[in-house]
Amino acid sequence: MQTKHVTPHSFRHATAVHLVSAGVDITVIRSWLGHVSLDTTNHYAKANLETKRKALEQIAAPVSTGHLSSWKRDTSLLAWLDTL
Template sequence: MPCCFSLYNSGARADEAAKLTVGDLQLGVSPSVRLHGKGNKFRICPLWPMTATSLTRLVADRDKNEAVFLGQTNRPLTRFGIHRLVTQYATMASKTVPTLATKRVSPHTIRHTTAVHLLRAGVDINTIRAWLGHVSLDTTHIYAEVDLEMKAEALARVDISGLREPPRARPLPSLMAFLKAL
């Protein structure tokens, strides 16, 4: 479960989580994670205390060069292993949340959810871009375009009490009537 918390908390890609080492975690006073993303770029994301506590237990007494997420054989998980974990947890969760049974849940779904929840919380789009490690703001704008619920809420805040329905247009004469009048 620490893997799923970490994915949601940081918006990490599956590959970024797979490459995560114990040394990339700062679990003290201001907990954070250093992610190695696309284009060999690094970014730092803050962690909730709950995530930090979970990760602290997971990496206790481990070397800083070890992978954070290990499989049953104590070997580092690959991005495919992380994907498998996420789908297994989604299947387990669908027993309590039946709507999940019809959805395809992947690490990218969790990443997308992070972005949408940050957006709904009022976080500005440039901060979300940095959080997700996007180079271009255009990539991040996809999340702003996708959220129909936010658009509906914005529409509900618009005061239309002073608007009137436009007058009905008079019917236009038919083409035959026009031609006969010539």
């Protein structure tokens, strides 16, 4: 059986990812990790698929106004999009 090497950095990274998943503001995570720059924190706290799914669920479906947008009436544009 192979053992996994766990470091303090592993705990910091895992905690930051879990905090992001829980919806904690990135500036709070930055302070907790002791980072000066948000750029450094973003390296540790990349959004995982679950976080992305939750964000998409918060977006309301667009309300139909009853008329087609100009791009939807443009048959040449629609034909071109169909070729993609």
